[in-house]
Amino acid sequence: MGDFFERIVDVEVTDADAGPLAERIVDWMVEDGLITREVSGDGVYSPSTDTGYLPGPNWRRSVADSPDPDPTWLPGPVAVMVGRDYYVGGQGVDEADAATCPRCTARTVIIDYPEEFEPDDEAWQPFAVGIAAWKETGEGNAVCPSCAAQVPVTEWDFGSGFTLGTLAFDFWDWPPLSAGFLAEFAGRLGHRTAEQTGKF
Numbered sequence: 001m002g003d004f005f006e007r008i009v010d011v012e013v014t015d016a017d018a019g020p021l022a023e024r025i026v027d028w029m030v031e032d033g034l035i036t037r038e039v040s041g042d043g044v045y046s047p048s049t050d051t052g053y054l055p056g057p058n059w060r061r062s063v064a065d066s067p068d069p070d071p072t073w074l075p076g077p078v079a080v081m082v083g084r085d086y087y088v089g090g091q092g093v094d095e096a097d098a099a100t101c102p103r104c105t106a107r108t109v110i111i112d113y114p115e116e117f118e119p120d121d122e123a124w125q126p127f128a129v130g131i132a133a134w135k136e137t138g139e140g141n142a143v144c145p146s147c148a149a150q151v152p153v154t155e156w157d158f159g160s161g162f163t164l165g166t167l168a169f170d171f172w173d174w175p176p177l178s179a180g181f182l183a184e185f186a187g188r189l190g191h192r193t194a195e196q197t198g199k200f
């Protein structure tokens with residue numbers, strides 16, 4: 001197996017609620033047999049944790065269809081991340097492709113695909129500084145280069161591949177999660193979620 005992840009990010013939970021909510025989700029998944037309480041670091045490359053919960057006997061109930069007919073095959077651990085952080089889908093980048101201002105809708109291009117594959121460091125700098133401040137203190141802004149508004153980094157639209165959040169779950173090397181499972185998961189979080197896939 002390669003090291004793929006499917007990620008669910010809670011983009012609304014508060015700092016105070018993230019820890020208790022993570023525990024409730026883990027309790028539910030353990031009760032349903034989707035994961036166990038046994039922890040492993042095998043194949044876990046998540047941003048802020050290097051361990052996850054091993055799959056439980058009913059893990060197949062959460063996936064759309066299980067392509068592997070071998071009944072003994074198991075996916076990797078499910079990592080749970082609590083704390084303000086940014087999450088990147090895809091592979092190996094640390095920046096958003098672009099940032100869209102929620103006030104004036106101007107789009108600042110950071111990585112000018114397909115001409116460029118490297119970020120424009122000067123364009124990204126204000127966002128990097130604002131995101132670092134938000135991680136540290138819970139507050140951070142970036143000034144829009146178009147309308148000059150001071151906009152909190154949590155309000156910018158960085159596209160689906162770059163998401164800020166305070167609670168996230170990485171399913172390592174699981175077959176694609178089913179729409180029904182994702183809907184139930186979001187319902188139990190009780191918040192808006194973002195999904196990402198990527199490869200370590």
Ligand SMILES: [Zn+2]
Binds near residue numbers: 102
């Ligand atoms: Zn603007």
